[in-house]
Amino acid sequence: MLAFSGKTALITGGAKRIGRAITVALAAAGANAVIHYRSSADEAEATAECVRALGPKAWTVPADLADPTDTATLFDRATDAAGPIDLLVNNAAIFEPSTLTDFRTDDLLRNMQVNALAPHQLARAFVAQRRDGAIVNFLDTRVVDYDRGHVAYHLSKRMLLSLTRMMALEFAPNVRVNAVAPGLILPPPGKDESYLERLATSNPLNRVGSLSQVTDTVLFLLGNEFVTGQVVFVDGGQHMNGRMYE
Numbered sequence: 131m132l133a134f135s136g137k138t139a140l141i142t143g144g145a146k147r148i149g150r151a152i153t154v155a156l157a158a159a160g161a162n163a164v165i166h167y168r169s170s171a172d173e174a175e176a177t178a179e180c181v182r183a184l185g186p187k188a189w190t191v192p193a194d195l196a197d198p199t200d201t202a203t204l205f206d207r208a209t210d211a212a213g214p215i216d217l218l219v220n221n222a223a224i225f226e227p228s229t230l231t232d233f234r235t236d237d238l239l240r241n242m243q244v245n246a247l248a249p250h251q252l253a254r255a256f257v258a259q260r261r262d263g264a265i266v267n268f269l270d271t272r273v274v275d276y277d278r279g280h281v282a283y284h285l286s287k288r289m290l291l292s293l294t295r296m297m298a299l300e301f302a303p304n305v306r307v308n309a310v311a312p313g314l315i316l317p318p319p320g321k322d323e324s325y326l327e328r329l330a331t332s333n334p335l336n337r338v339g340s341l342s343q344v345t346d347t348v349l350f351l352l353g354n355e356f357v358t359g360q361v362v363f364v365d366g367g368q369h370m371n372g373r374m375y376e
């Protein structure tokens with residue numbers, strides 16, 4: 131009997147990169163997967179095939195999380211296909227450059243919608259099922275520092291940090307809500323591994339993290355029935371470099 135046998139997970143942005151790794155790790159632990167995607171339809175189907183090859187069932191569901199109306203129907207479309215959802219991983223995000231002097235209100239609202247309000251919308255729909263479950267939200271190690279080059283992103287992840295703690299309290303005792311805050315794991319699209327290697331000395335452990343170090347943490351948080359409201363930094367200790375907002 132695998133740890134998540136008989137459970138069904140909804141993973142946003144589950145088609146590729148970190149989301150794909152989470153989907154496959156959950157499937158290897160027995161969970162069925164609803165793979166949400168926006169533009170990566172082919173990658174989502176390839177990930178679904180990978181899940182099915184491991185044994186569990188898989189479905190793909192599209193939604194633009196920048197559109198609150200589309201987001202509002204995502205959860206129902208997922209449950210129509212797969213039945214009740216036991217595990218929700220809010221992984222999808224946008225990561226766009228912006229500074230305090232140049233970001234526009236539109237940029238901030240889009241970041242807030244995709245990175246914080248959509249996870250909250252999905253979490254509310256999840257809780258409305260009135261069954262036990264667990265949620266993991268994706269933050270960023272930079273939530274405890276000041277990321278001058280990605281201000282709208284930074285603000286949206288700060289909002290998701292607050293929402294994580296609020297939801298952990300409000301949704302207890304039936305639903306646990308935790309977060310993972312990765313550091314250097316994958317280079318942003320368009321950059322290669324050398325981009326991360328150059329930054330490796332920015333954390334006390336002087337290294338780049340791996341996908342399995344992230345997925346191990348996600349599975350731990352989804353599985354441990356006595357843990358809620360936690361943020362686990364998978365970042366080589368980078369969060370200790372800046373404590374402006376602690």
Ligand SMILES: NC(=O)c1ccc[n+]([C@@H]2O[C@H](COP(=O)([O-])OP(=O)(O)OC[C@H]3O[C@@H](n4cnc5c(N)ncnc54)[C@H](OP(=O)(O)O)[C@@H]3O)[C@@H](O)[C@H]2O)c1
Binds near residue numbers: 195
């Ligand atoms: N990569 C890292 O090292 C790192 C470091 C710190 C934090 N994180 C966090 O970890 C999570 C995963 O990181 P990642 O680098 O794998 O993410 P990513 O590749 O930048 O994005 C993941 C997925 O988000 C989806 N997405 C973006 N905008 C969307 C929208 N408007 N509607 C619906 N889906 C949308 C995309 O789906 P489609 O491809 O289908 O469009 C994309 O594949 C993110 O929350 C990120 O902030 C990552």
